[in-house]
Structures are given as structure tokens and as C-alpha cells.
Amino acid sequence: MWIYERKLEYPICVTQPDVRMARYLMAQYGGPDSELSAGVRYLTQRYTMPTNKTKGLLNDIGTEELAHWEMIGTMIYKLLKGVPVEQLEQANLGSHFTEHDHAVYPADANGVPWTAAYVQATGDPVTDLHEDMAAEQKARTTYEHLIRLSVDPGIKDALRFLREREVVHFQRFGEALNEVQEELTRKKVF
Amino acid sequence: MDPQQLQMLSEIQQLEFVAVELTLYLDTHPDEQEPLNEYNKATGQLNQLKVQYESLYGPLAVYGLSPSKYPWQWVEQPWPWDI
Numbered sequence: 001m002w003i004y005e006r007k008l009e010y011p012i013c014v015t016q017p018d019v020r021m022a023r024y025l026m027a028q029y030g031g032p033d034s035e036l037s038a039g040v041r042y043l044t045q046r047y048t049m050p051t052n053k054t055k056g057l058l059n060d061i062g063t064e065e066l067a068h069w070e071m072i073g074t075m076i077y078k079l080l081k082g083v084p085v086e087q088l089e090q091a092n093l094g095s096h097f098t099e100h101d102h103a104v105y106p107a108d109a110n111g112v113p114w115t116a117a118y119v120q121a122t123g124d125p126v127t128d129l130h131e132d133m134a135a136e137q138k139a140r141t142t143y144e145h146l147i148r149l150s151v152d153p154g155i156k157d158a159l160r161f162l163r164e165r166e167v168v169h170f171q172r173f174g175e176a177l178n179e180v181q182e183e184l185t186r187k188k189v190f
Numbered sequence: 191m192d193p194q195q196l197q198m199l200s201e202i203q204q205l206e207f208v209a210v211e212l213t214l215y216l217d218t219h220p221d222e223q224e225p226l227n228e229y230n231k232a233t234g235q236l237n238q239l240k241v242q243y244e245s246l247y248g249p250l251a252v253y254g255l256s257p258s259k260y261p262w263q264w265v266e267q268p269w270p271w272d273i
Contacts (some may be wrong), residue, residue: 006250007199008270009207057217064210074271168214175218 002063009067010161013080013154019091021111021172028162029072029107030114033138035162037118039065041135044121045128051183054125054176058132061169068162073104075155080104129177129179131161133170140166191273198243202250205239223228 026187028034042062049055078101080088088097106114120131143163150156191199212229219225240250247254248263258264 001253002256003251003253006270007203008211008268009203011200042250053218053220057214060213060217064214070270077271167210172214172218179218 002066006078007072008071009064010079010158010172012071012073012074012158014075015115015152015154016154017081017083018079018095019087019093020153021150021152021155022076023091023093024073024146025076025079025109026107026111027109027142028146029069029076029104031108031112031142032118033071033135033142034108034114034118035069036106036114038062038135039069039140040063040116041119041121042132044119045132048121048123048125048129049104049180050125053179054129057172057176061172064165064169068165071158071162075158077102079155096154110115125180126177129173129180133173133177136166137175140170164175191268195243195247196273197244198239202236202239202243205232205236209236 030036039062042058042065046055046058046062049058051098083102084093088094090190096105096107099105108114118130122128122131140163143159147156147159147163150159209229209232212225212232214227216222216229240256244256248267249258249270252258252264
């Protein structure tokens with residue numbers, strides 16, 4: 001069961017629409033290393049984790065990712081709000097308008113729709129945790145690119161927050177991986 | 191949204207962030223006393239502030255977590271993406 005809280009994890013202040021930035025931000029809404037992929041990945045992997053700590057961590061980071069997904073969706077919604085179709089076309093969002101109008105749709109910055117193929121779950125906790133650590137680093141890199149591309153101080157500020165969360169998640173996953181490896185070594189009978 | 195509500199919401203966001211960060215930390219460090227004390231401290235303050243906020247501006251969560259005044263307040267408040 002999940003309970004929705006009527007607030008963002010971190011406030012989003014957008015001063016004016018920016019179609020170009022909205023399009024770039026779609027990388028984190030519906031791209032391979034998006035917040036959606038991260039949330040579904042961790043919440044899927046948690047079932048087959050071998051220890052209580054790792055189950056707990058994947059459950060809780062997975063839940064936080066959904067809050068980040070909402071932050072990105074809020075940014076895209078605000079940046080596209082009220083923008084006329086001509087401006088969408090100029091920013092290469094004419095095809096987005098054709099199918100989705102001003103809807104916030106899970107596709108990447110090039111319009112490629114989100115797919116479950118972005119979610120890895122091998123059933124091997126060591127493999128899955130390595131995957132998760134790599135995913136956090138990829139998301140951190142994407143946030144750094146997005147920060148460089150953004151001009152609005154409110155967007156930059158929220159992206160800095162999200163980048164920092166990737167670093168913290170990477171750290172926690174690393175600790176979880178160490179624990180799993182110690183556990184597996186202990187269980188061996190020589 | 192009026193500035194006083196925004197200010198209160200911001201305090202809730204800050205306190206809940208402390209709780210989120212400590213939750214993840216405690217998931218991998220369950221035996222550490224100091225972060226656990228900090229977690230319990232933030233949780234107490236957060237719950238107090240939420241009760242205060244909800245009595246003024248309506249529920250932050252439904253599904254049985256918070257009561258509502260008449261008429262059902264949930265659908266009347268602004269959504270986070272409209273603030």
C-alpha cells in the first residue's frame with residue numbers, strides 16, 4: 001500500500017515557460033535512467049533481495065524515486081503550461097503535440113516512449129545492486145548535463161537537489177552491496 | 191497559495207527531508223543510536239507540524255491518515271503542480 005502526500009519532496013519554482021528545457025527534462029521523466037525507471041526497477045528488485053536491510057533499502061529508495069518522478073513531471077508541466085503550438089514546434093515538440101498535446105507523457109528527450117526494457121531484475125542481488133549503482137551514476141551524469149542546459153534558477157536549484165539524491169542513493173546501495181557480499185561469504189561451507 | 195501556508199509547507203518539506211534521509215541511512219546502519227535519536231526527534235516535530243497544518247489547510251493525506259472537515263476538503267485544495 002502506498003499513501004499519497006499532497007506535497008512535493010522539494011519545492012519547484014518556475015518563473016516562465018521554457019519548451020526547450022521541458023523537452024530535455026523528459027530524459028528524467030521517461031528515459032532509460034529516468035526517475036520512473038529507477039522507481040520501477042527498485043520496487044521490482046526488492047522482492048528477491050536476500051537480507052532485511054536490502055529489502056528495506058530498495059523499498060524506501062524506490063518510494064523516494066516516485067517522489068522525484070513527480071518533481072520532474074511538475075517541472076515539465078509548468079514549463080509547457082500555456083505555450084502555443086508554434087513554440088512547441090520550434091523546440092521539436094510538434095510530434096509530441098500531435099499525440100499528447102500538453103500532456104506530460106513518459107518518453108525520453110527524443111520522444112522515444114518509456115519501456116519496461118529499461119528495468120533490470122536478474123534475481124541475483126549482487127548483479128542487481130551493481131545495476132542500481134550504475135543507474136544512480138548515469139542519472140547523476142544526466143542531471144549534470146541538465147543543470148548545464150538550464151537557465152531558470154528555480155529549475156537549476158531543484159536539479160541540484162535531485163543530483164545530490166543520486167549521490168546519496170549510490171552510497172546507500174554500495175553499503176547494501178557490501179552487506180550482501182559479506183552475507184554470501186559467511187554462508188559458504190568449506 | 192497564501193505566503194503563510196507556503197511557509198508552513200516549506201517547514202514540513204524540510205523536516206520530512208530530514209526523515210527521508212535518515213530513513214535511508216538507518217536502513218543500512220540500523221545499530222547506530224545517534225541517527226536514530228535524530229530520526230525520532232524529526233518525526234515528533236513533523237507530526238506536530240502536520241497536525242497544525244492540516245487543521246488550517248486540510249489533509250495532506252487521505253486513505254484514513256487524516257480526518258476532513260465538511261465538505262470533503264481533499265478535492266478543493268491545490269495540487270503540488272499547480273502551486
